Amino acid sequence: GDSVTQMEGPVTLSEEAFLTINCTYTATGYPSLFWYVQYPGEGLQLLLKATKADDKGSNKGFEATYRKETTSFHLEKGSVQVSDSAVYFCALKGGSYIPTFGRGTSLIVHP
Amino acid sequence: SQTIHQWPATLVQPVGSPLSLECTVEGTSNPNLYWYRQAAGRGLQLLFYSIGIDQISSEVPQNLSASRPQDRQFILSSKKLLLSDSGFYLCAGTGGRYTEAFFGQGTRLTVV
Numbered sequence: 001g002d003s004v005t006q007m008e009g010p011v012t013l014s015e016e017a018f019l020t021i022n023c024t025y026t027a028t029g030y031p032s033l034f035w036y037v038q039y040p041g042e043g044l045q046l047l048l049k050a051t052k053a054d055d056k057g058s059n060k061g062f063e064a065t066y067r068k069e070t071t072s073f074h075l076e077k078g079s080v081q082v083s084d085s086a087v088y089f090c091a092l093k094g095g096s097y098i099p100t101f102g103r104g105t106s107l108i109v110h111p
Numbered sequence: 112s113q114t115i116h117q118w119p120a121t122l123v124q125p126v127g128s129p130l131s132l133e134c135t136v137e138g139t140s141n142p143n144l145y146w147y148r149q150a151a152g153r154g155l156q157l158l159f160y161s162i163g164i165d166q167i168s169s170e171v172p173q174n175l176s177a178s179r180p181q182d183r184q185f186i187l188s189s190k191k192l193l194l195s196d197s198g199f200y201l202c203a204g205t206g207g208r209y210t211e212a213f214f215g216q217g218t219r220l221t222v223v
Binding site for chain 2: 041045096097099
């Protein structure tokens with residue numbers, strides 16, 4: 001079945017540092033790929049998405065590129081802020097009724 | 112845009128009491144709907160999903176049940192809560208097979 005693997009956290013960075021959160025996937029066919037963000041005590045919010053190979057999703061300074069050859073969708077941001085502290089989930093949705101989520105990566109940004 | 116309204120935001124219930132959590136959907140018709148539970152610091156555990164009215168699939172055998180009496184209404188229930196039912200419950204929906212999920216704000220349930 002489909003699966004998503006993302007790096008274990010927490011990831012701890014200083015403000016203005018470069019962020020990478022790795023995500024790889026296994027799926028049949030050509031799924032859509034997503035990153036979600038969850039702030040404490042809230043639901044998940046869609047951060048960005050890509051629907052086909054080589055697409056780049058971007059939002060609020062975050063980017064991720066759909067790499068079919070490496071089955072990856074790594075999340076990057078050039079300069080993180082304290083307000084980016086949250087849990088980030090990589091996910092995919094293909095032909096199945098059920099979306100597949102990674103386990104989440106906690107990001108802590110210090111001033 | 113698609114929106115899920117989920118309530119209540121927090122709930123404290125005694126062991127053995129019943130539970131009813133409800134979510135409603137706006138902005139799309141015939142969504143696929145999901146109930147997830149999230150333990151502290153952990154990922155999402157899929158509890159139930161529904162592809163239509165009265166069509167419910169259970170992913171994990173447990174003390175909970177779900178119902179979908181209307182297209183845009185999804186209810187999570189229990190007849191008798193256990194301590195292990197404590198957690199953060201999220202209702203979610205999707206509009207189609209390759210589309211993103213949209214989430215409610217969640218319910219923090221504490222069973223005491």
